[in-house]
Amino acid sequence: MIIDLADEAAAPGDQVANVCVVGAGPAGISLALELARARPDWHILLVEAGGPDNASDREKDIYRVTPVGKSYSVLEISRRRKLGGTSAHWGGWSKPLDATDFESNPGWDVPAWPFGPEELAPWVPRALAWTDIEGDFFSVDPLRQRHEEKLLSLGAQSRLGEHLFRFSPPTRFGDRYRDDLAAQENLSCLLHANLYQLSRKGDRITGARVRSLDGASVHITADRFVLALGGMETTRYLLNLRGDEAADGDGIHSPHLGRYFADHYGLRPGVVLAREGLRYHRFGDDSGPVMPVLTFSASDIRQHGHHNCCMMLHARSEDDSLLASYGGSAALGFAGGGDYWHYRVQMIIEPRPNPASTLTLTEERCELGLRRMQLAWQPHPADFDSAYALFSTLGEELGRTGLGRSRLAKPDSAEVRQNVSGACHHLGTTRMAARSEDGVVDPDLKVYGTANLYVASSSVFPRYGYANPTLTIIALAARLARHLAGNGAGAAT
Template identity: 30%
Template sequence: MIGDANDVDQGALLRADACIVGGGPAGIALALALSGQGLDIVLLESGQRQPDAPTQSLYDGEVNDEKLHSPPDKYRQRRLGGSSTIWGGRCTPFDAIDFEARSQVPHSGWPISLEDLRPFYPEANRLAEAGRFAYDARQAFSPEAPPMFRGFASEVVSTDGLERFSCPTDFGARYARRLQVARDVHVLLNANCTGLRLDKETRAIREVEVRTLAGRRFAVAARTVVLATGGLETARLLLASRESAPAGIGNEHDVVGRYYMCHIAGNVGTLEIQGDAAGVRHGYEVSPEGIYCRRRIAVREAEQHRRGLANAVARLHFPRITDPRHGSGVLSGLFLARPFISYEYGKRVNDGTAATLPLYARHLLNVAADPLDTLAFLGHWLTRRTLAARKFPSVILRNRSNRFSLELHGEQMPQARSRVTLAGKLDALGMPQLRVNWCYSSADIESLRRTLDVIAQEVERSGLGRLRYDAGALEEDLVRFGAYGGHHIGTTRMGADPRTSVVDANCRVHSVNNLYVAGSAVFPTSSQANPTLTLLALSLRLARHLAQRLSPRPIATLEEQPA
């Protein structure tokens, strides 16, 4: 059922087998997977079903450099469904190499392998509504499907990898009915977890403190507590729970909040392809089950090892939107519409370029000179994006010239100095706000430079064409938007050694017997892939572990007692 925390008696103590904190994709996937296992489950969600400004403001905080990292309240949504209410839907699994300890990636190596996670990916794919778990073009379509580049073959560079796109699925809206009718799941909206009470003798969380913005206070006592509040908020909650742990729960070795990663991403260079445009598949393809898919360029894993590269992918992209020299009425239209585009998708259109009158005039001339393409694009966007249940994922333009930029999306090296800490200011509930100090390194940029060089060599060797980029401007191109994309990774990293990690291979906090973390906060490395599909798979794996660990018993009515 779904209820309101403001309806819980003041000072009540709710009892459950499992208390899940956070109603985003990780928390919802975990609750659904545990349902039907003979357990009582409480899911605490800070927000409501719709956006609420006072609740969203609980994410307010500080950043060391806003050019490098957006304010903490951006890219995140504090409501049922979490950030799946605003995501783009891109789904891609991690690669086998991502789980390995690699000399070229310091602090790499997961305590689990891809094979440990592989059984859970198909169900994660289903929950995300991304179709079959098929991420190779030859598997997803057919061995006879046309390649990305006609006539291109390489033992070094792959062009068969796919990304698949969710609707994009809002997990709150999509699964609200299942949560509502589940007898063993009790969802409480407006329920803000403000602290964890640790019993030092039993090394277990005794109670979860809950407050509402309306002033209601109560607690939840559960046999198992799972934090599924995202890469930033999970660290904040652990660091702020200092009643019995002065440095914060799980932070005996000063690891909580460290190794904070996103991805290194940007548009670079010019790729010129020989031959006609029909020989290049640069847009979205539709799989047999109706899922939008797109191909990517990647250096194969063996070559990554040989050359000492971090993982990365490249997508074919159009020129920089803010530069009117592209001559595209569609891109200029996007530039002119930038005041009406959401923060999450407008950041690349609002890249700091001064909005001068001459610049506007040049973009207006592009629109006037390209009316047919502009009108065709608007019609396509209205029917295939705005009004469609399964939305066309992003802007794709007809390419007549066979000239593209490359959109790079690279793994970020984990480093201890990239971290989140508690700030001095308190939020409306009395919790310390977060301070974010996201750092990248020269090794991140150098790895992507050498990745580009490998791709360029293979493009020329095969006769496909030519890739050129400005090495001197590469760092600027890759960090122009900073930690772009809202991928908050690594702040409670997984590992075997409590001195260098926060949770173990089962996502349990090393020093607490009944406290777990679900989500991308536990990723030791960031991969080339967006985190959503993998955090769903990890949540499903955690659900199996918890179902086995917690002895099933008959479902009981949620008990309320005075605290």
Template identity: 35%
Template sequence: MLADLETLEAGTTLRAPICIIGAGAAGITMALELARAGVEAILLEGGGLEFSDMSQAIYEGQVTGEGHTDIAFSRLRQFGGTTGHWTGLCAPLAPIDFEKREGVPHSGWPITRAALDPFYERAQSYLQLGPFAYRPADWDELLSGTAWPLDNSMVEPAVYQSSPPTRFAETYLQAITDAPSISCLYHANLKNLELGDGGAVTRAEVASYSGKTIFIEAERYVLACGGIENARLLLNFDSQRTDGIGNENDLVGRYFMDHMNCTLSELAPADPQGNIDYYLPHETDTVPVHIGLKLTEDLMRREGLLDNTVFLDPVWESESHNDDFRDHAWLAFSAMARAFSRGHVPDQFWARTCTIADAPGAVFTGVYRNIRRRFEPPGTVTTIRFRQDAEQAPNPDSRVTLNGELDQFGMRRATLDWQLREEDLISLRRTHELIGQAVGAAGIGRVRLGLDIPPAFDAIYTGYHHIGTTRMHDDPRQGVVDADCRVHSVENLYMAGSSVFTTSGTANPTLTIVALAIRLADHLAGEGKGRV
């Protein structure tokens, strides 16, 4: 069933074994997995089936930390969530990302990569990817070019796959609508979670934009609203627990992480005519594949380094083939152009228009170069830039808090204080230095480091990956949820999405979000067998 909350009678109480709040990648995946297991679920979405300024305004807030980030434009508050504008790059987190690592404070998940592998495999199809194959050897016969002869005790290839990208609203709306065990309500905004005398959630209060209120009674509740919103909701629910639900140890909202999106350091090739096809995007018969460079896990452990994948961006002799104009204005323009080409009005139309107006030069440059490159050859490679979404270490001072401004439902808005440390950038610099040593020893060329000591933060941008605000840890003094994603202090409340990540790794988070959602759905379905 799919319905607008406005069509229900005020004061209605709906009941189901499980209530999922948030219909993005995590929430939709969970609902579909529970349906396959024969478990009834109510799925709530605060936005509508399409973008609206009214819903999106709930995400407005303040940014007080690193300025190269955003709290509203980076998220979509509608059915399908932020999959409405993600780019599709996918890889699982590496085994080392789950370990407690020397040199990486607050690291160490309570689960291993091996434990998550079966769920990664199932997640592939949700994102319309190829096989669960992320070893270079799995793709060698399908890739053009040849890998550089680098010391494999230092540097190795890293495989990423590209989703189309999957838009969950377009791909799964019909499946949600048709599933008899799923009751999906949109324009359904969570206002409160009420706790009983035993500390469990007894019901959820949900409101429409017109002020109509209904209630949901379930055995278990899941918040799947994203890394910022999960924390904002828990902190707002302070009528029964002064500091908010799950916040007994002042951890909700802390350890906010994002990937350090930057293009820093560059390789001057020894042979400008050298073939770099292996490190450029590949169109295979199943899925597009991208190959990057990574330090080996043994070397990362010895050096105490954060994780990072370097993608190689060649700078061609012909300027028209270079993509250095691709900033946020260009990405906004590209998204709008794609929507118009499909006959749709772009979501976030005015926000994107303002982004373009702030820096129109990139758009003019991009359009001009894209026209020229159709008839102008690229020429030789003059240099190769290192592009990455680098890992930052978990930092308790990097956090989401509440401010005094209220949204339409009387809930306090979020303030994002994204904090990076010099050590994060020094680790990235050392990673580039070690890759440079391997490249130099192989006679490929020389690396010019793009980070000084002390490092400057002005070239570090957000990856729009909101991670870690309700982190997973066995110890309630170090994490908000346990290994099953259950809030430590509430027996029937769970968190889904990247807010539970203990560390961020370097891989884009969507594949892991979906894998963890499948894992949590299995857990809840197992607990609920025989109840429906």
């Protein structure tokens, strides 16, 4: 059932639920439906601040954030206050995190994930189903059997690795699952339901209040609450819940809350010369659209502490000093004949968790009475060291194998570092950890120090990799549904 609080005549009375999920983006919608289907004896409440259409300027103003220091140019476009959340502008890029993304880097000052990839692997098929992705493998090996000519012959001893992206159509969750939400008898979805108060007594959230901007207000009582409002707004509500209390404890009182803000960002360091027809970018396969990418090998990441960045290659027309006309010449050290092309290298950088990169509250309040936030986005300086090391390694491997050459076109500089822009992935500010002293939420996504408050968001990621977070967010949501259901119903099949 879907109820729009903007329609006062349809507004319900106070609500009682077994679980209240706040935020109807990919995490919230998948979590609410998984729970409702797993527990038909429960009432699930899903509340969304927006409606089916794009937010008005008035609605957007509620989550206005002030940047301080470095510019964050995607700040205004990176959130969508509507049913379906940021899936409304999602590009569909999808892949699980790599194995090394779950591992702590000994050079970093915070631990990584409190479990390995095997913990999320059973939930990836659920995430693929939610996002309408047909293919189910993310290794390049099956692809190589069908498209050998499109990939580099790196060899087993290469310092480079290869991984695979897949693509959702992309699925717009608000459109795709609106009928499912309406038809689910034990689920109520409230639209234009702006959360403006969480009530806390001891270690429990005892209630919540939501309202439309001009209409009805509803009080919600639930056994458990889940914040799935996106990385920034989830963090904002937890900071507002803490208020002026000290940041010297667990959960909402954790000094980690609001720190380590990160986003993926790109770099185009140079070009390579390699044989024609390489397809380290999106192309069609029998299993659906795919995109191989080049990375450090896992052994190189573990041995040298590199960030897990990736590279795509885009063919371009160029007749400069990389000697395209001599490509394939054995006298020049090339391994094979044929035509050679120039490729622009596009990178996605894994950001290192930086405690100086923060979301904090200001004294200004929005229309709902909540304190606003300011963002101090500070990418870690070491991010670029790994990115340029990966490009250098690509050049070394091309030279070693005779597969090509590289040229650095945009050397590392203060200007390069200053001008990077984010990819709308809000990461890290409610980090997950095995111990309360290392994070904000536990491995089950429950906020430390609380009995019934959970987070379903990319803000829980303690290490970020280079992959778009949506697939992992949904896998975490499916896993959380199984945990909350409590009887094993909803387990992956």
